[in-house]
Every structure is written in C-alpha cells, then in structure tokens.
Amino acid sequence: xxxxxxxxxxxxxxxxxxxxxxxxxxxxxxxxxxxxxxxxxxxxxxxxxxxxxxxxxxxxxxxxxxxxxxxxxxxxxxxxxxxxxxxxxxxxxxxxxxxxxxxxxxxxxxxxxxxxxxxxxxxxxxxxxxxxxxxxxxxxxxxxxxxxxxxxxxxxxxxxxxxxxxxxxxxxxxxxxxxxxxxxxxxxxxxxxxxxxxxxxxxxxxxxxxxxxxxxxxxxxxxxxxxxxxxxxxxxxxxxxxxxxxxxxxxxxxxxxxxxxxxxxxxxxxxxxxxxxxxxxxxxxxxxxxxxxxxxxxxxxxxxxxxxxxxxxxxxxxxxxxxxxxxxxxxxxxxxxxxxxxxxxxxxxxxxxxxxxxxxxxxxxxxxxxxxxxxxxxxxxxxxxxxxxxxxxxxxxxxxxxxxxxxxxxxxxxxxxxxxxxxxxxxxxxxxxxxxxxx
Amino acid sequence: xxxxxxxxxxxxxxxxxxxxxxxxxxxxxxxxxxxxxxxxxxxxxxxxxxxxxxxxxxxxxxxxxxxxxxxxxxxxxxxxxxxxxxxxxxxxxxxxxxxxxxxxxxxxxxxxxxxxxxxxxxxxxxxxxxxxxxxxxxxxxxx
Numbered sequence: 370x371x372x373x374x375x376x377x378x379x380x381x382x383x384x385x386x387x388x389x390x391x392x393x394x395x396x397x398x399x400x401x402x403x404x405x406x407x408x409x410x411x412x413x414x415x416x417x418x419x420x421x422x423x424x425x426x427x428x429x430x431x432x433x434x435x436x437x438x439x440x441x442x443x444x445x446x447x448x449x450x451x452x453x454x455x456x457x458x459x460x461x462x463x464x465x466x467x468x469x470x471x472x473x474x475x476x477x478x479x480x481x482x483x484x485x486x487x488x489x490x491x492x493x494x495x496x497x498x499x500x501x502x503x504x505x506x507x508x509x510x511x512x513x514x515x516x517x518x519x520x521x522x523x524x525x526x527x528x529x530x531x532x533x534x535x536x537x538x539x540x541x542x543x544x545x546x547x548x549x550x551x552x553x554x555x556x557x558x559x560x561x562x563x564x565x566x567x568x569x570x571x572x573x574x575x576x577x578x579x580x581x582x583x584x585x586x587x588x589x590x591x592x593x594x595x596x597x598x599x600x601x602x603x604x605x606x607x608x609x610x611x612x613x614x615x616x617x618x619x620x621x622x623x624x625x626x627x628x629x630x631x632x633x634x635x636x637x638x639x640x641x642x643x644x645x646x647x648x649x650x651x652x653x654x655x656x657x658x659x660x661x662x663x664x665x666x667x668x669x670x671x672x673x674x675x676x677x678x679x680x681x682x683x684x685x686x687x688x689x690x691x692x693x694x695x696x697x698x699x700x701x702x703x704x705x706x707x708x709x710x711x712x713x714x715x716x717x718x719x720x721x722x723x724x725x726x727x728x729x730x731x732x733x734x735x736x737x738x739x740x741x742x743x744x745x746x747x748x749x750x751x752x753x754x755x756x757x758x759x760x761x762x763x764x765x766x767x768x769x770x771x772x773x774x775x776x777x778x779x780x781x782x783x784x785x786x787x788x789x790x791x792x793x794x795x796x797x798x799x800x801x802x803x804x805x806x807x808x
Numbered sequence: 809x810x811x812x813x814x815x816x817x818x819x820x821x822x823x824x825x826x827x828x829x830x831x832x833x834x835x836x837x838x839x840x841x842x843x844x845x846x847x848x849x850x851x852x853x854x855x856x857x858x859x860x861x862x863x864x865x866x867x868x869x870x871x872x873x874x875x876x877x878x879x880x881x882x883x884x885x886x887x888x889x890x891x892x893x894x895x896x897x898x899x900x901x902x903x904x905x906x907x908x909x910x911x912x913x914x915x916x917x918x919x920x921x922x923x924x925x926x927x928x929x930x931x932x933x934x935x936x937x938x939x940x941x942x943x944x945x946x947x948x949x950x951x
Contacts, residue, residue: 753815753854753877753924754906755847780849783817783873 372621372685375491375523376484379631380686384679387630387687392426394659395634399423399432402665405450408443409435409667429634429657429668430645436670440470440610448664449473456663461509462609472609473663479518481660485607485615485629486519492620492627492684493578493603495549497524500575502542504552504560505583506532506791511613512583516551519615525549532556533791535563546575554586554594554602555794558725561597571599580605582614584794585694587712589719591623604693610669611656617691622683625690632659635689636668637677651676654691674701702799704731705738707775711796717768718744726787732800739778742769746781810878810928811945812860816853817873820846828853828872835859835866840948841922843909854909856881856922858949879924880931881943886912886919894921897938903931913951920951 374380382390400420402409412433413419422431440448449456451473458474474482490501501520505512513531520527528547530538538560541547550557557579564573576598582605594602606626607614616633617626628635633656637646640653654671658664673694682690695710702709711729718727723744730741742765750761762779770776788795818824832839832855841856857863860876867874884890891910898905906924913920920943925931932942 748875751815751817751873751875753813753845753852753875755845755850755852758850759847782819785871786819786873 373491373496374686375488379629380488380627380688382631382687384687388426390631391634391659394631395426395429395657396420396423398657398659398661398665399667402450402667406448406665408439408447409433412439426634429636432668434643434655434668434670435666437470437610437672444469445471448666450661450665451475451663458514459509460511460514460609460613470610472612474612475662478612478661478663481632482515482612482615483518483522485612485618485632486515486605487522488519488629489580489603489605489615489618490516490519490523490525490549492618492686493549493580493601494621495520495523495525495578499523499525499548500528500546501525501549501551502528502530502538502547504530504532504538504550504556505614510583511607511609512551512553515607515613515615516580520551535560535791539563539567542576543574548575548577550576550579550598550600552579552581553583553790553794554581554590555584555725555790557581557594557598557602558590559789559791561594562724565597571597573599576600578603580618582606585700585712587716587719588693589716590725593719593725606691606694608656608669608671610664610666611658612661616656620682620684620686625678625692627682627686627688627690628677630688632661633657634659635677635691637675638670640672640674648677648679648689654694700797702729702731702797704740705775707773709740709773709775713772714742714769715796717772718765721765721768723747723765726789727796728787729797730800731797738801740775741778741780743780743782743787745784745787748784750781809932809942809944811856811881811922811943811948813877813879813922813924814853814855814857814860814863814867815875815877816855816867818851818853820849820851825853827870828867831866831870831872832857832863835862837863837866840951841909841911841920843907843922845907854922856948860945877924878928879922880928880935881948882921882923882935883918883941883943883947884921886917890919891921894935894940897934897940898923898925898931901934903927903934 403420416433418431455475456473457476460472462470503516507513579600579602591602603619605614605618607616617628619626636655637652638655646652654673654675656669657667675694676692677689679689726745728743732739758781765779838858843854845852908923910921
C-alpha cells in the first residue's frame with residue numbers, strides 16, 4: 370500500500386527542519402505565554418527565568434513545569450491567554466479525579482487540533498471514500514468533537530453517533546457501511562462482543578479500521594479487538610489539556626504513535642527529580658504546545674509513563690514516536706508496597722483468554738491492603754461443582770502473582786455481570802482514598 | 809437414562825436468588841428437587857425440574873448463568889437402611905460419589921436420591937444389577 374499523508378509537507382519534514390521549526394515556535398510561544406498568562410509569568414519569575422533566556426530547544430529545561438493541580442488552581446480563566454471574545458469553544462476533563470479542568474480554543478486552535486485528528490484518520494488508511502463512525506462521547510469530552518472534526522477535514526462521511534446505545538451503533542454500522550470506527554478501546558471491545566452475540570462473524574461488514582484512545586490499553590487488547598471486529602486497530606493519544614486526541618497517532622506500523630511535532634514539543638523526564646532524560650529512556654511524558662492561542666501550556670506533566678524513539682519509520686513520517694503509555698502514573702496503585710498498573714492485570718487476563726472486562730477493588734482492612742480482582746468467567750469455567758471454579762481462580766491468581774509480585778484475591782463472576790462502559794471504563798475502585806489514606 | 813440437572817451460578821449478593829426462582833416460577837415449571845453448594849462468594853443451585861427446556865430458556869432470558877449436568881436418579885423404599893445399601897454397592901465397585909441429595913414425595917412410599925458420579929452409565933448398570941430401581945426423567949415428571 371502506498372503511504373498517504375494528510376499534510377505531507379509537515380509529516381515527512383526532515384528532522385533538522387522539524388527542530389528548527391520547533392525552536393522558532395518555542396521561543397515565540399514562551400514569549401506569548403509570559404506576556405499573556407499571569408499565572409505562568411509568576412512561575413517563571415519565581416524561577417528567575419525570562420523569555421529571552423530561551424534561545425534554543427535545550428533551554429526548555431530552564432522553564433518551570435505545569436501539572437494538573439496548577440490547572441485546577443487556575444480554574445476557570447487563570448491559564449487563558451487571550452480575550453474570551455477570541456475563543457470559540459470550551460472542553461473539559463471528566464473531573465473524576467478532582468476538580469475539572471476547562472480548556473479554551475480559538476478557531477485556529479480548533480483547526481490545528483482537527484488537522485491532527487485528520488492526520489490520524491489518513492494514517493489509519495482513511496480518505497474521502499470512508500464512512501467514519503464516531504462513537505466517542507460528544508459534549509465537553511474531547512473525543513467526539515476531535516475525531517468528528519478530523520473526519521470532516523479528510524472529507525469522510527461522518528456518523529456522529531456519540532457513545533452508547535449499542536444496538537443502534539450496530540444497526541448504523543451495518544446499514545450505512547461504516548468503514549472506520551472511533552471510540553474508546555473498552556467500548557470497541559464491547560461492540561465486538563455484542564456483534565458476536567448477535568451472530569455476526571468478524572468480516573461480516575465493511576469496517577476496516579478503528580482509531581481507539583482516551584484510556585490506556587494493552588497489545589493483548591488490541592489483538593482481541595482486531596479479531597472480534599475484523600479490523601486493524603490504531604492507537605491515538607491526547608489530553609484535554611493539550612487540545613484532545615490527536616497529539617500523537619499511530620501509522621501502519623502500529624508500534625508507537627507519531628507525535629505531531631510541528632505543534633507539540635515532547636520531553637521525557639524523571640518523574641521524581643524532574644530531570645530531562647535522553648531519548649529512549651522510560652519516564653514521564655511532558656508536553657509543550659508550540660502554537661496554541663487560547664490555552665497554551667508549557668512543560669505540562671502528563672503523568673503518562675512512556676518512551677520516545679526517533680527510528681526511521683516505514684510509513685515515511687519523520688515525527689518522533691511515543692510508545693503506548695504503560696498507564697498514567699496517576700493510575701498506578703501502590704498495593705502492599707508494590708507498584709501495580711491496571712494494564713498489567715489486563716495483559717494477564719487476556720493472555721489467559723479472559724475478556725477485557727474486569728474490576729480491581731482495593732481497600733485497607735486492619736492496616737493491610739486488600740486486593741481483589743473480579744473477572745468474568747468463561748462459559749466452560751462453569752459446571753455443577755464449586756471446585757472447578759476455585760481451581761480456575763487459583764490459576765489466574767498464580768499468573769497475577771508472577772506478573773505483579775503480590776497475590777490478589779480472584780473472584781470469578783458470571784459472564785456479562787461486570788458493568789460495561791460506553792465511555793471510559795471504570796477499572797479500579799480504590800476505597801483507601803475514601804477513608805483518607807494517601808495512596 | 810440419566811436425569812438432566814440444572815446447575816445455576818448464584819453470586820452471594822442480595823436479590824440474585826429471587827431472579828432465579830422468579831424466572832422458573834413464571835415459566836410455570838415445578839421444582840422436584842434442589843440442593844445448594846456454597847462458598848463464601850457464590851453458590852451453585854442444582855435443580856431437578858419438571859420441564860428442563862422451558863426452565864433453561866426462562867433462566868437464559870433472565871441472564872442467569874446455567875449449565876446442564878447429567879446425574880443418576882435412584883428410587884428407594886422409604887425405610888431405614890435403604891440408602892446405606894446403595895452407598896455400599898457403589899463403594900464396593902469403587903464408584904466415587906461427587907455429591908448427592910435426596911427428597912421424598914407425598915406418597916411416602918419411595919425416597920429419591922440424586923447421585924453425581926463420573927460415569928453415569930457404569931453406575932447405572934451396577935445399581936441395576938444389584939436390584940436398585942433407577943428413576944428416569946419421565947418418572948420425575950410423573951411424581
């Protein structure tokens with residue numbers, strides 16, 4: 370297949386030119402932020418950094434970091450860099466982990482964001498002949514609006530389904546011959562499961578690709594979705610804070626996401642010391658917007674743990690690649706002193722042939738952490754005696770122990786008894802937080 | 809010859825049993841015998857019913873998790889020593905009983921025992937050869 374790009378001049382730009390462009394834009398964006406955002410000016414002043422100290426890309430390490438708490442503190446207008454008159458849109462984070470963060474967009478910001486999403490759709494094989502089913506949530510959430518706008522830019526026929534109402538999703542998918550599905554990976558898995566239940570075999574329809582993001586997912590889950598829907602599944606990355614999905618997107622190689630470097634500068638830092646790490650190191654991803662007008666962010670700490678690599682990619686894109694995040698450092702649980710990521714648990718379950726429907730329950734009883742994983746059993750796990758089930762539970766427990774180093778309690782539940790998500794899946798219920806334990 | 813038994817997975821939560829019993833009631837199916845195997849987290853309900861296909865369909869529709877197991881049914885005279893005799897025959901032939909449950913009917917002439925073993929056919933022929941009366945699915949419906 371011939372490589373196609375939405376904006377080839379940017380996506381295949383020689384690396385030295387990308388760096389030159391980034392340098393020019395960084396200097397300009399720092400000056401712009403210093404002049405227009407009082408909150409960040411104060412942070413720079415406290416650190417004793419002036420815009421004129423930023424002369425090249427490496428100088429970025431002199432700048433202070435921003436983290437989610439800064440954005441919460443600055444709520445609602447503290448980080449706004451332009452007049453509200455110039456803004457045309459607001460989006461917001463889900464606010465599940467605390468106060469909401471609202472992000473503002475000028476028309477140029479929206480265009481830049483939609484261009485990024487359009488690049489993702491073309492990289493997934495999309496063109497004007499495609500029918501794109503957007504099953505991300507619309508509204509304040511960025512998923513729906515981002516892919517919707519990108520789909521328009523590419524000239525695809527756009528089905529603005531929103532999330533939920535799975536029967537209707539399937540009916541539209543079939544009747545209107547959708548070719549590209551955009552939603553969260555957990556919802557894609559659910560749609561795949563529903564299709565199977567209705568008796569459709571993979572390949573029954575015209576669907577060829579999916580663009581899935583907004584929550585961490587594993588390679589095992591990718592295989593699962595690809596098999597159940599009969600498609601190629603592409604990852605997409607973004608944060609409401611940085612605009613939305615499309616900051617980085619996957620190409621046909623499916624081994625990492627190209628970061629849109631003409632609009633964002635990415636760094637990997639040591640999450641404990643804040644020190645910038647060399648390319649290829651694992652650490653926390655930090656983003657700097659390079660040409661945002663309403664809500665520019667300098668050195669925003671994403672909490673996502675990943676690796677950046679700039680190897681030559683067969684797709685012809687020159688943008689640096691980020692590996693699938695291991696999970697946000699926010700998602701990481703410390704249970705009995707051990708670091709546990711939900712993605713590790715998911716990988717174990719999928720490897721054992723279990724569906725990606727599970728729930729992790731953590732609590733503290735008598736000063737000891739309790740750690741339970743609820744898993745939906747397979748029909749063949751069940752017979753008429755409890756010992757067959759407890760044996761399966763032991764088997765899962767042993768595999769978890771091997772992966773995590775600690776023993777969870779496994780509880781097999783009836784198939785389809787764990788609530789399905791149509792948006793972001795609720796995988797972890799950590800009751801320790803409720804009782805005020807800092808974890 | 810063996811009798812079909814419904815095995816239903818029931819999580820240890822409020823209301824789960826209501827769903828199961830309601831579904832069977834609404835299907836108009838009678839329960840002939842029942843036993844429960846339980847752990848801390850879940851129970852398995854084992855039922856012998858008058859119309860297994862109807863009951864299974866109703867349970868599936870109620871999203872209950874059900875499997876069908878074949879078991880051996882035995883009719884005994886309702887008097888002391890009748891069960892001991894059956895158990896001894898099986899022990900003598902090295903037949904291991906995984907679980908069993910019994911019930912009596914209003915006629916009080918017979919007691920019925922449901923046996924879960926590994927090899928139904930072998931167990932049945934041993935019992936028959938020793939003069940023990942077996943019960944068929946048809947018999948269960950007539951009770």
